Amino acid sequence: MSHRFTPLIELTLARVREFFREPAAIFWVYGFPLIMAISLGIAFREKPKQQITVDLVGTTEGSRTGELRELLKRDTRFVVHEPTTESWKKRLRDGKTDLVVVASSDPASGDSPWEFWQEPRRAESLLARQAVENLLLKGQGGTVVVIADQELNEAGSRYIDFLIPGLLGMNLMGGGLFGVGFVLVDMRVKKLLKRFLATPLRHSDFLLSVMLSRLLFMVPEILALLGFSWLVFGVQVQGSFLELVAVIILGGFCFAGVGLLIASRATTLETASGLMNLLMLPMYVLSGVFFSSERFPAAMQPLVKALPLTALNEALRGVMLEGESLPALWRPIATLVAWGAVSFVIALRIFRWK
C-alpha cells in the first residue's frame, strides 16, 4: 500500500500546492463564481414586494384611461409610470415596465378596444395584463372589456435584435483584449519583444501594427456576425451603416487600448489572462450583453454606465435598433473615447519594453 500510492499522493499534493500558490487561480475558482452569483442575484433580484409596473401613455383627465389611472393608483399592487415620449417601447423591451396602456386615438368612444402593449415572452407581462383586465372588469361592473393585445414584434424590437449588438460588443471586447493583450505578452514571454527592441523599429510603429492587424482581423468577424443575423433572423440596421462602422472601429480601438494597458506590465500569460478575465467577466454580466443593464438598481447605474462595454453596447444598439445618429449618442461615445485614450496613454507610459 505505502509505495503504491505515494506517486499519486505526491503528484496530487504538488498540484494542490501549485494551485494554491497561484492567487489568480484561487480567485477564478472561488471568488469569481461568487461574484457572478452576487451580480446575477442583484440583476434578477426578488422585488421586496411584488409589484406590477404599468405605463400609461397619452392619458388625459376625465378620459377612461384617466379613470384607469385612478384605479391603479388606489391599488397598492401597481406602480404607475407615465412616460412622456416614445420611450415606453424601450422600457417595455428592457423589462422596466410590464405593461403599457396606450390611450386610443378616440377617447370618447367607449367601445373601442383598449390598447395593451405587452411582452408575451415575460411572465410578469402576462400577469400584469391579467391584473389590469380584472381591475377594469371590477370597475365597470362586469361589462365586457375589449382589449386589443399588442406586442413589440416588428424587426428591431425582438430579443434577437437586442442580442446581436450585445454579441457584437462582446466580440469587439474579447477580440481587442486577447488580440492585442495576449499577443503582446506572448511576444514578451518569447523574448520576441526584446529582439524587436534591439532593432531601430519605432515603439509606436510596433504597437500600431499590433492594433492595426487587430482591426483587420475584426472585419471578417463582424461581417460574419452581421451577415448571419441579417440572413437568418432578418436583423437590420435602423441607423446609418457608416455610423455603425464608425462605432465598431471606435469600439475596436477602445478595447485594443485596454488590451495594450493589460499587456503593458504583465510578464506571464497567466497574469495577462487573469487580468483580462477580471475585466471581461464582470462586463459580460453588467454591460447588457444578454439582458438589459437597466435591470441593475439605480444606485449601480453610474458604475454600470461607465464600463466601456456598456457604452459600446449602448452605442451599437442606438445605431442598430433606434436608428439614432452619433451626436445623439455622444455620451457612450465619449465614454469609449475616454477609455481608449486614457488606456493608450497610460500603456505607452508604463509599457515594459525591457
Added chain:
Amino acid sequence: MSDPKVRPAIHCRQLTKTYPGRPPVEAVRGVDLEVPVGECFGLLGPNGAGKTTTMEILEGLLDATSGDVEILGRHWGTDDRELRERIGVSLQETNLSDKLTVGEIVKLFRSFFRTGLTISQAIEQVALQEKVNARFSKLSGGQKQRLAIACSLVGDPELLFLDEPTTGLDPQSRRQLWDVISGFRNAGRTVVLTTHYMDEAEKLCDRVAIVDNGKVIALGSPRQLISQLGSEHVLEPSWVNNPPTEAELRTLPSVTLVRREDERYLMSVSEPHLALPALLDFTRQTGRELASLTTRHATLEDVFVTLTGRHLRDGDKGAV
C-alpha cells in the same frame, strides 16, 4: 562624429547589475571592458557568470544598476536610434514567429533598418538558402540559431553582439558560423560574443575576458592567458591501480601544477620532453601500470581551472 579609430567600439566602467528579489542577485559586480574597433572579443564563463546580463546592458536592452557604458562613442538613452541602426544583436534565446518562413522573418527584420544587406545576402551568409520557404517551427535548433544570426547581420552592423551563437550546433554548422564571424571581423567590424566552448574562443577571439561570479577574473588574448599559466602543456595520466599522490607527481621535472580528478590527473608542465620520460620512469620504478596517457596543449579551460579550481562547465570534466 568622433573618429572610430580613436574611440573604442565598447567602453564600460564599473558596470554592476543587481536583480531585485529575495535575495537580490548580484549578477554583474564591477566589470570594466574596452573593446577596440575591429576586434573579436569573447566573454567566457560558466553558467550564471553574468555574461548575458553584461551583453544585454551593452546592447541597451537592460538597465545597469550602476556604471557607465559607451557604445561606438554614443550612449544609451540619448542616441538609441542611431545606435540601433549600427549594431546587430543575437540574443541567447529568441523564439521568432513560428508561423513565418525564413525568408519572411529576414525580410521583416530588414525592414526595420534604413540600410543593410539584401535578404538573399543575409540568408546566404548563414547558408540557409534551401530553407527560405520553410516555417520557423519546422527548423532544427541549429537552423534557428543560424536564422537568428542572419537577422542580426541583415542591418549590416558595425558592431555585432552574439550571445552563445554556436551553442547546440553540430561541428560543421559551428565551423560555418565561425567563417561568418571571422569574415565579419576581417572586414574591420567589431564582434562581441559569449561562449562556453574553449576552442571557439581560442579560434575566433582576439581577446577574451574570463567572467566568474559577475567579475572579470582574467583578460587578454587566449595565447597570453595560456602562457601566463607558466606551462603550456598538460599531461593527463591515469593508472590501473595504486594511484600516486599529487605531491609525488609534483616532484617530477618541469611540473608546475598537479590536480586530481577521480582517476585522472592533470599535470601542467612547461617542458614535456623532460616531464614525459620522468613520468614513465616513475611509473615503472614504483611498479605501477598506466591505464591511459594523453598530452595536449593547455587551453583556456586550464586557465579557468587554475584560477577558480572549477571547470567552466559543471559535470563536464575538461572535455574540450
